[in-house]
Amino acid sequence: SQKIEQNSEALNIQEGKTATLTCNYTNYSPAYLQWYRQDPGRGPVFLLLIRENEKEKRKERLKVTFDTTLKQSLFHITASQPADSATYLCALPGGAGNMLTFGGGTRLMVKP
Amino acid sequence: EAQVTQNPRYLITVTGKKLTVTCSQNMNHEYMSWYRQDPGLGLRQIYYSMNVEVTDKGDVPEGYKVSRKEKRNFPLILESPSPNQTSLYFCASSLLLPQGWRTDTQYFGPGTRLTVL
Numbered sequence: 001s002q003k004i005e006q007n008s009e010a011l012n013i014q015e016g017k018t019a020t021l022t023c024n025y026t027n028y029s030p031a032y033l034q035w036y037r038q039d040p041g042r043g044p045v046f047l048l049l050i051r052e053n054e055k056e057k058r059k060e061r062l063k064v065t066f067d068t069t070l071k072q073s074l075f076h077i078t079a080s081q082p083a084d085s086a087t088y089l090c091a092l093p094g095g096a097g098n099m100l101t102f103g104g105g106t107r108l109m110v111k112p
Numbered sequence: 113e114a115q116v117t118q119n120p121r122y123l124i125t126v127t128g129k130k131l132t133v134t135c136s137q138n139m140n141h142e143y144m145s146w147y148r149q150d151p152g153l154g155l156r157q158i159y160y161s162m163n164v165e166v167t168d169k170g171d172v173p174e175g176y177k178v179s180r181k182e183k184r185n186f187p188l189i190l191e192s193p194s195p196n197q198t199s200l201y202f203c204a205s206s207l208l209l210p211q212g213w214r215t216d217t218q219y220f221g222p223g224t225r226l227t228v229l
Contacts, residue, residue, distance in 0.1 A: 034217065034218075041200075041223065041225075042222060042223065043116075043202050043204070043220030043221055043222055043223050044155070044202075044218075044220050045220070046217040046218065046219070049217060089154075089155070091218075099157055099160065099170055099171070100145075100157070100218060101157070101171075102147075102154055102155040103154065104152075104153075104154040105154060
């Protein structure tokens with residue numbers, strides 16, 4: 001069955017460093033992959049979408065890579081700030097119909 | 113302002129008392145869906161709708177009903193709530209890409225925290 005794995009342990013980093021989060025998937029051949037940010041008690045907010053024919057995508061301090069051979073996406077936040085502290089979710093289309101399936105998310109804590 | 117709204121935001125109810133959580137979007141999106149989020153289980157899709165009068169089950173549809181009579185509204189109905197439906201619920205909407213079956217970026221509502229006693 002299809003499975004998406006994100007590191008369930010929180011990632012703690014120092015302000016100014018680069019945070020790297022991982023999303024691995026199995027039994028998928030997704031046409032694209034999305035990354036969302038979620039703050040406690042709030043709905044996820046879309047950050048980036050990367051398509052299967054794109055190796056890398058950037059948006060301001062964010063960078064996403066997509067390796068369809070390794071079945072992995074990496075999400076980088078450069079020059080991290082305490083305001084970047086949140087849970088980050090990856091999501092892939094798959095399953096029945098138009099379902100979008102989410103990973104469990106990784107919580108990022110950026111310390112000043 | 114483009115948004116997805118949900119009501120109520122918080123609800124405490126008792127087992128068996130029917131309830132409806134409303135969801136509305138003002139972006140003319142074809143696709144709408146409901147998720148529940150539980151600690152350790154992440155976001156799981158309950159139902160989704162690709163357009164008016166078109167709905168389908170997601171991963172965890174048992175105990176829930178939906179309807180899509182208008183494009184902007186997608187209410188979630190719990191006919192006989194049980195304690196295991198205590199959760200944080202999110203409604204989301206998106207456009208359908210030209211390919212038809214692939215959804216675009218999803219916009220989420222603020223969430224409804226439901227407690228069933």
